Amino acid sequence: MNRLSDLKPGEKGVIKSIDIDGAIKIRMTQLGITEGETVQVEKYAPLGDPIEISIRGYSLCFRKTEAERIILV
Amino acid sequence: MIKSAALTGNPNCGKTTIFNALTGSSQYVGNWPGVTVEKKTGKIKSKNVSIDVTDLPGIYSINSYSMEEKISEEYIRNENPDVIINVLDATAIERSFFLTLQLIETGKPLIAALNMMDVIEKEGTIIDLEGMTNELGICIVPISARINKGISELVDNLSNFKELERSPGFNDYIQQINEFKLKGDMSEDKISSFRYSYIKKLISQYVILGEMRSDTTKKIDKVFTNKYVGIPVFLTIMWAIYYISINVVGEMSADIFERMLGSFSNSLGNLLVMIGANEHIISLIIDGVVRGVGAVLLFLPQIMVLFFFISILEDSGYMARVSFILDRVFRRIGLTGKSFIPMFVGSGCSVPGIMAARTLDSEKERKLTIILTPFVSCGAKMPIYIMFAAAFFPKHTHWIIMTMYAIGGIAIIFSGLLFKKIVFKGHKEIFLLELPDYRTPIIRNVMRQVFNRSKTFVTKAGTIIFAGSVLIWFLQGFTPGFRLTDLPSESMLSSIGAFIAPVFRPLGFADWKTSVAFLTGFVAKEMVVATLAVLNGISESGGFELLDSIRATFTPISALSFMVFVALASPCISALAAAKRELNSWKWMVFSVLYQTGLAYIMSMLVYNIGSLFLR
Ligand SMILES: Nc1nc2c(ncn2[C@@H]2O[C@H](COP(=O)(O)OP(=O)(O)O)[C@@H](O)[C@H]2O)c(=O)[nH]1
Numbered sequence: 001m002n003r004l005s006d007l008k009p010g011e012k013g014v015i016k017s018i019d020i021d022g023a024i025k026i027r028m029t030q031l032g033i034t035e036g037e038t039v040q041v042e043k044y045a046p047l048g049d050p051i052e053i054s055i056r057g058y059s060l061c062f063r064k065t066e067a068e069r070i071i072l073v
Numbered sequence: 074m075i076k077s078a079a080l081t082g083n084p085n086c087g088k089t090t091i092f093n094a095l096t097g098s099s100q101y102v103g104n105w106p107g108v109t110v111e112k113k114t115g116k117i118k119s120k121n122v123s124i125d126v127t128d129l130p131g132i133y134s135i136n137s138y139s140m141e142e143k144i145s146e147e148y149i150r151n152e153n154p155d156v157i158i159n160v161l162d163a164t165a166i167e168r169s170f171f172l173t174l175q176l177i178e179t180g181k182p183l184i185a186a187l188n189m190m191d192v193i194e195k196e197g198t199i200i201d202l203e204g205m206t207n208e209l210g211i212c213i214v215p216i217s218a219r220i221n222k223g224i225s226e227l228v229d230n231l232s233n234f235k236e237l238e239r240s241p242g243f244n245d246y247i248q249q250i251n252e253f254k255l256k257g258d259m260s261e262d263k264i265s266s267f268r269y270s271y272i273k274k275l276i277s278q279y280v281i282l283g284e285m286r287s288d289t290t291k292k293i294d295k296v297f298t299n300k301y302v303g304i305p306v307f308l309t310i311m312w313a314i315y316y317i318s319i320n321v322v323g324e325m326s327a328d329i330f331e332r333m334l335g336s337f338s339n340s341l342g343n344l345l346v347m348i349g350a351n352e353h354i355i356s357l358i359i360d361g362v363v364r365g366v367g368a369v370l371l372f373l374p375q376i377m378v379l380f381f382f383i384s385i386l387e388d389s390g391y392m393a394r395v396s397f398i399l400d401r402v403f404r405r406i407g408l409t410g411k412s413f414i415p416m417f418v419g420s421g422c423s424v425p426g427i428m429a430a431r432t433l434d435s436e437k438e439r440k441l442t443i444i445l446t447p448f449v450s451c452g453a454k455m456p457i458y459i460m461f462a463a464a465f466f467p468k469h470t471h472w473i474i475m476t477m478y479a480i481g482g483i484a485i486i487f488s489g490l491l492f493k494k495i496v497f498k499g500h501k502e503i504f505l506l507e508l509p510d511y512r513t514p515i516i517r518n519v520m521r522q523v524f525n526r527s528k529t530f531v532t533k534a535g536t537i538i539f540a541g542s543v544l545i546w547f548l549q550g551f552t553p554g555f556r557l558t559d560l561p562s563e564s565m566l567s568s569i570g571a572f573i574a575p576v577f578r579p580l581g582f583a584d585w586k587t588s589v590a591f592l593t594g595f596v597a598k599e600m601v602v603a604t605l606a607v608l609n610g611i612s613e614s615g616g617f618e619l620l621d622s623i624r625a626t627f628t629p630i631s632a633l634s635f636m637v638f639v640a641l642a643s644p645c646i647s648a649l650a651a652a653k654r655e656l657n658s659w660k661w662m663v664f665s666v667l668y669q670t671g672l673a674y675i676m677s678m679l680v681y682n683i684g685s686l687f688l689r
Contacts, residue, residue, distance in 0.1 A: 058509075
């Protein structure tokens with residue numbers, strides 16, 4: 001299984017599913033993190049977490065715990 | 074004819090810049106009724122239009138999850154503005170359209186302002202605006218707010234506003250989404266995905282993305298969020314801001330201002346004598362008002378420079394990076410990196426800091442941030458530190474001040490850990506944050522921000538502190554039996570002060586004047602300096618010899634203990650009112666005041682007693 005958190009900075013993937021529930025899942029989809037969309041990992045913060053990704057032409061960051069639950073194709 | 078408009082868009086889309094360009098100096102900044110989110114209104118005035126514009130909070134969607142979204146949604150529903158001006162960020166066009174679709178779905182008249190055109194033109198991106206307009210049935214005006222391009226076209230389009238026909242394809246979309254909502258069997262995130270799949274189609278049809286995307290932001294971030302230097306750079310920036318505003322500007326302005334104030338108070342005194350004013354009136358004006366208000370205004374230049382830097386950091390996009398860098402640290406105490414923003418704003422004033430906690434995503438983070446933000450010393454506490462540091466540690470003023478911030482920081486960490494273990498067990502925080510591209514701040518925006526924030530400071534000096542200074546002067550001029558007295562020790566004020574003073578004895582300062590200063594500090598922190606100035610001014614002869622009188626009343630250790638108490642104890646009454654509103658509970662508010670003051674008491678007792686062991 002390929003997870004978003006497995007990618008290194010600069011690597012890309014396509015989202016297969018998002019195994020997160022509740023408010024944060026809804027927020028994420030509103031911001032454009034949806035199935036079938038391409039994401040690229042930009043970098044990790046100096047202390048190793050959170051993660052910065054680019055999606056739909058802009059940058060967004062969230063924690064690794066979320067990135068581990070975003071499954072890639 | 075359009076009479077009213079509401080301005081809406083994602084955070085960082087350039088809404089403030091557009092609002093400033095549209096309404097110029099006719100702006101009015103207030104609050105939304107019942108809540109403390111900033112509400113800005115203004116008027117568009119040109120040849121043949123006069124439109125009232127209300128600036129809605131920056132939001133990504135209208136689903137009533139956050140207070141900002143609720144405000145926007147309710148405003149659009151209840152106030153029924155004649156038109157909604159939706160600002161889109163052309164550099165994040167897919168995400169921007171999400172809100173646009175939601176707004177169109179509400180069925181309200183809408184006009185779109187596609188901002189940041191200058192940026193995407195450089196990238197080589199081409200957008201078929203006419204095609205899009207025909208598809209969606211909304212007027213789309215290209216704008217570069219930064220260089221004032223497209224603003225007058227936007228105004229023209231507003232004054233000639235008419236609703237357009239939607240294409241059959243878009244009508245189908247609207248019909249489908251309304252069915253989904255009506256049936257109610259489709260989850261929120263499925264509906265969002267559906268919107269995005271429509272946006273994808275729209276973009277592929279009408280937008281050709283350019284290849285020349287600027288990599289400036291990435292280059293800057295190579296340094297600012299670098300694994301090794303990111304954190305040191307952050308600390309250096311913070312240090313530099315405080316060093317420049319407090320030490321450099323402070324030294325330049327203090328001398329000049331003090332001399333100006335001295336000669337102003339002399340000539341005013343002479344003038345009053347000349348017109349034959351009563352001696353008590355003269356004393357009221359010179360010793361009460363000029364001294365009290367003057368002591369506070371003395372710090373205006375430093376606070377303005379501090380506000381200036383805060384605005385620059387806010388506008389440039391660096392603030393989001395700080396949240397990114399510090400999230401890992403804040404997580405330890407049950408918060409997210411986003412809590413840095415309320416706390417940083419709180420270093421200007423706790424009231425907007427507490428208000429800024431609204432942007433946080435969960436109830437627990439919001440509560441905790443509201444309780445902890447007052448531990449960040451606000452601008453009004455600065456004069457107190459500066460004064461005491463200058464009296465006892467003149468060579469190391471900025472280090473002393475940094476130490477006070479550090480003590481606030483320690484209090485935040487300690488309290489966060491405590492609350493995480495006891496009060497908010499098992500909550501999960503949400504951290505989801507856009508990292509906008511870096512942009513050179515627009516001086517006009519920054520200056521307006523500095524002006525608005527300083528205005529509050531000056532207004533306070535002219536009202537609360539004015540009244541407070543008069544009251545203090547009065548209380549120390551009369552005995553408890555309402556007899557005039559020249560001996561401060563006989564006055565009502567000294568009785569009040571002497572009554573409370575024993576409480577502070579374990580902290581090392583049991584002088585009645587200091588106790589009174591604490592009481593007045595509860596009204597506004599600026600009052601602490603004003604009170605000491607008025608009270609000590611009386612016992613000394615002429616001139617502004619505040620520092621000498623402080624040296625006479627305090628020792629270096631009791632001065633430190635005093636500063637620590639000021640740094641941590643209950644915030645002023647306006648901040649308490651804001652906390653009450655935001656926490657929406659008396660219980661939590663009272664709890665937070667008692668907690669803050671209790672912690673302050675213990676900490677400053679420790680400082681005094683441990684300090685006294687080493688320094689005698
Ligand atoms: N290049 C460019 N930058 C802009 C434009 N409009 C706004 N900005 C910048 O974008 C940033 C965010 O703008 P602001 O008006 O504060 O956005 P708000 O958060 O939506 O109120 C600021 O640094 C502005 O200088 C524009 O048309 N072109």
